[in-house]
Amino acid sequence: MQDLIVFTRVFQIGFAVDAATGLKLVEAGVPKDRLALLAIPMTPLQILLPFIISKYTAGPKPMHVFIKAMPIR
Numbered sequence: 001m002q003d004l005i006v007f008t009r010v011f012q013i014g015f016a017v018d019a020a021t022g023l024k025l026v027e028a029g030v031p032k033d034r035l036a037l038l039a040i041p042m043t044p045l046q047i048l049l050p051f052i053i054s055k056y057t058a059g060p061k062p063m064h065v066f067i068k069a070m071p072i073r
Helices: 002-010 012-027 032-057 063-069
Strands: none
Touching: 002 012, 012 032, 032 063
């Protein structure tokens, strides 16, 4: 149980890195409109990916996929 508590606290660091990446790119000189154009191909992926992943997360151990995927991230 303590492992799960530690894991749920530590995994949030990855999301902070994602937020900082966009800011660092703008700081390095990448125009904001170029970053906005990246959102266009990501939209279908954000819609379809939950449907694909749902067959793996429905079941007796739904957090199993999450725990395996977060270290890769």
